[in-house]
Structure formats: C-alpha cells, structure tokens
Amino acid sequence: MINVKQFKRTESKYIIRAEGLTKDYPVGEGHFRALSDINLTFSEGEFAGLVGPSGSGKTTLLNIIGSLDTPTSGSVAVLGREVSALTAKQSAFLRNRHIGFIFQSYNLLPVYTVYENVEFTLLLQKKNREERHKAVMEALDWVGLTEKKDARPAQLSGGESQRVAIARAMVKRPAIVLADEPSANLDAENSHHILQTMQQLNSELKTTFLFATHDEKVMQYLQRVISLRDGKIEKDTNS
C-alpha cells in the first residue's frame, strides 16, 4: 500500500543533489546572501565535509539539506525527492526515517536516560517495544555505551554525550547523517574516537555522512572536502 502522504524514496543517481541553491536572510531593509548558487551532488556512502571559516554558510546548507530550512531559490533533492515540494508532514517523515542529525552541543534531552534519548526516534516511528529495544541496544553497542544506558546526560562526559548523539542518529539506520561541528566541544582523543566510530559505521552500513566543520582533526578523516567561503564553493576535492 502506498501512502501518498508519506515520503517515498525515488530512484536517483545521487542521494543529495543541490542545483543553483541560494539562501538569503532578511537583514534590516535588505537581505544577506548566506548561500550563493551552490551546485553539489553526493552519492550514497560518501564521507564528505563542508569546511570553511565561521559564517561561510555551512550550517545553512546542512539545514536546507535536512529540510529544516528552505532555500530562497534553486532546488535540493534528497533521496530523489525535491525537498521544497514536501509537505510539513512529509519532511518530518524524511527526517524521522532517513536523516540523522548530530550537533556541536549534543542536544540530548536532559530529562531522559541515554536509552530513552536513543529510543525517542523509534517511538515516533511507532515501533513496538521489542523492536525498539533491539535497535537501541545495537546502536549503543556501536558507540560502546551499553553500560551507560540508564545514565542521564548530566552524568556523561562530552565524548560520551556525543557518542549517545551518534547512537541516536544511527538507531534508525538512516540513509544520511548530517553532523554540524561534531567535534567542536571535544578534546583530541574524543574527537578521534567519534570520527573513527562514524567512519566504521559509514563503511559497515553504507550510511552517507556529511559534516560541517573547520576542525583539522575532522578533515583528515574526510574522503571529500568541499570548501565554502562567503556562501560560495571555493574548492571541491571531488571535481
């Protein structure tokens, strides 16, 4: 049965494709151009990163790809579907099933345990308790935190928190993970640890990873680096 209201993946050569993408923010009377005519494609399984100084438009681009924001002009197709054509319900569905988010400041829900934080996405998917338990424990195993499943975020170190965030993004086995400055709050050791974890998940599960970062430590793991400056692509190691 096809539920037309829900997001349906269509066949496409690219998992993400941006064409002529421009984003203007209103500033006072006029506007500020945060992204200017971005053309980019990503294939399934890439481990790529947007790099560039602060204010270059990395987060803006990530948010548009993640259907949390809309472009001023141009188009973005994710999993073969034009994002700007999705209804609110469809874009929520896209995020819930196919896109995992990782943030600089972890953003775990402080009231809930590690287990419950990871479980939440699956609650939205209306998965039954057994399915949820299996998937959550597996995801916690990937990041090596099964022992901490009953801890609260406040009891975790920064590295542990970010690993929970990775488990939360990965528990639904999404097609794409969008990670915005994931190492910015971490020391070198923890930064390497989480990147190795993500690298491994990328190779085992074929999940596409797209980073936004200006951290040298992250860059050394990237298979592809797209340099942004003032909202424009300055360099793309793939082309």
Add this chain to the structure above:
Amino acid sequence: MFSFICKGIIRDRRRSLLPVVVVTIGVMVVVFLDGLMGGMMDNMVRMTANFQTGHLKVMTRAYAADEAQKPNDLALLGSGELMEQLHRDYPEVDWTPRIFFGGLLDIPDENGETKAQGPVTGQAADLLSKGSKESARLGLEKAITAGHIITQPGEILVSIDFAESFGVKPGDRVTFFGSTMDGAMSFANYRVAGIVRFGNSMLDRGGVILDITDARLLLDMEDATGEIFGFLPGEKYLKEQVESIKTSFNHQQAGNPDVYAPVMTQLMDQDMMRQTLGYTDSMSFFMLLLLMVALSIVLWNAGVLGGIRRYNEFGVRLAMGEEKRQLYRSLLTESLVIGIIGSAVGTALGLLICLLLSRHGLDYSAVMKNIAMMIDPVIHTRITPRMYYIGVIPGILSMLVGTALAGRKIYKRNTALLFKELD
C-alpha cells in the same frame, strides 16, 4: 509515547511543579467555596425554616394574602382539629403551631412603676409539650446568654439587644401589652427566664419568645393559631416531598370558597428565599468561570515561560522527525496529566478542609454582625457528591486552555528558527 510524556512530567519538576501547585490551589478553592456556599445555603434554609416558614406552612387564605403583617385576626380557628387532620393525612411530617405577635414590653421598677417600655415582636412556639422539638429548632439552649430556657408557663425569653438597652435581667418581672385576635386590649405578666442571643440582628433587636399556651391566653387564641409549621423527618428539606404534600393538601381545599379555608405554602414559595438560592447558584457559576479564566491566564503564562526553557527540547524533537502537530498534542497530553494530578490533589485538600469545617464549623459572626439575614453565625460546610468533580472540570480545562494558548507560540514559530536556537 504516553509513558515518555509521563516520565518527563515526573522527572522535570521545574516543568510540572508550578502548574500542579496552581491547579491544586485553584481546585481546592473551588471545592472549598462550593462547600462553604452549600453550607451557607443549608444554614439559611434551616434558619428560615425554623424561624419563619417551616418546610411547609398552613395559614388561612386571608392571613396568607397579608402574611407579612402577621394578621392574627385572620388566624386559623379550630386549629386542634386541623392539626389532627394534618397528622392523620401526613403522619411523616411534624406539625406544630406558631404565633407571631407584636406589642409593648414594660419593665417596672421595684415599686411597680414603669421603668422602661419598648416595642417588641413576639414569637410563640410549642416549647413545653413532651417530645416537642421546637426548643431545639429555635436553638434556645445555645442562644441563652443568661438565665435558662422556658421550663414552665409564665416565663418569657428576651432578646439581648433589648435586654441590654432596657436593663432586663433574668428573674425580672415584665408586662406585655398587646391586643387579642379580636382587637381588644390585653396584657399579661411574665418572669424573664433568660436572655437570648441568636447572633443575627433581625432576631436580637427587639424580640421575645413565649410558650404557645401562654401566647394563646394572652391573645385570646384558644384553639387558634396564626400559622402551623410542618417539618420533614430529620429536619431535612426535600423539595419533591414538600411539593407533593402541598399540592395534595391544596387540592383538597380547592372546592372550598371560604377565605378562612386553610392554604399550604412551602419554604421556597418565599420570594426572597427562592431568589437568594437562584442568586447564589448563578454566583457560584460565575465564580467558577472567573476562577477558571484566572487560572487559565496564570497557566498560560507559566506555559509560555516553561516553553521558552524548552525550545531546545522542541528543536531536537522536530529534528528527530516529530511533527509540530504531534509536539503540540504531546504538550496538551502533558497538561492533561498535570491537570488531573492537580485536580485530584486539590479536590482531596478542599474536601479535607470542608470535612474539618463541617465538624467544627466556621464562626464568622464578626463579619456578619449587622447583616439582616436569617443566617446562623456558625457555618458548617456542606459535603456533597458534586464536590468530587466540581473542581476537576475547571482544573483540567484551565490547564488545557493555558497550554493550548502557550503552545500556539511554539506552533507559529518557524521550524528553522526553533532549530536555530539549538546552538
């Protein structure tokens, strides 16, 4: 999802405590006020019944037409026979005669000369017959401030304000000047048995109480009475029962064209009583509404403040693929749970207060000093089944309304903006 929401409420006290406390207090006030108003109404009904109307009352038609004047010249004659008939036809009702009269009370000095004289209104009830409940109905035992209640013929009770302004003391001999039911001058001497204080200016100003037999002698009303009061068993006013007795009695008399034929009225036929009760009903409703609006506004503000604190959580949940509509609904579910908890606690506390006050009573005589209402200065809150739910509806509703209003702000907020607030 529901247990996810409940965990949030239980673990995040900052989210739930204030609204729970607000709802609890609001609901407690509603329940308490309902009990208090109910108690006041009961009190008023009881006092009015005991002093002015009975649950049922029989008079002549002519007397009834001019009832406020207490026209004893139009009194029921052959009241003994009528009482017997009433007892036969409606044995469950306690029928008892009352006579209201007016006159002058004369207080002589030791030489028998008039020391002072003042107008009084008198009420006579059957205080001395064996098994009569009239003394208890008038609350004489409790009202006595000096001396004792009437225990034998020839004794009179004098109200406190009159006694104080004219220096009347128990044991004094006083003379009552009045007129018989035929309009002739009459007087009689009495011994003051006690001074009474009902805590109600209407009764305390200038009043005397006599036994019915003495009053009949004084007013030349042998086998006559101004009014016959009827009280239902357990002194409990029941509207349906009272109405059916009244209808049946008046139906019997329907064919009788005599203006002196007896007619029956009931407590609620009194305009003032009915109006007051209706007024209090709409007052309670209005109060409930007002409280609900106030609660909603408080909870709305609490919700907005709490919501700002939770923008982070909302942003994450949206990023995880929760729809705004789902988020909004989960906030409403949250408020429903909080509303239920607050209502339950509030109802329990309100009932507890009412229970205590129904045992011990609330003495508000200081506040009510000069209010001319038939009301006893000690209110016992009334506990009724409706108190179990009367606070729950406004409690839950105001919480839902408050959250619905507060949540709109989140709803209207751009997803990208909510999300931006993450970092």
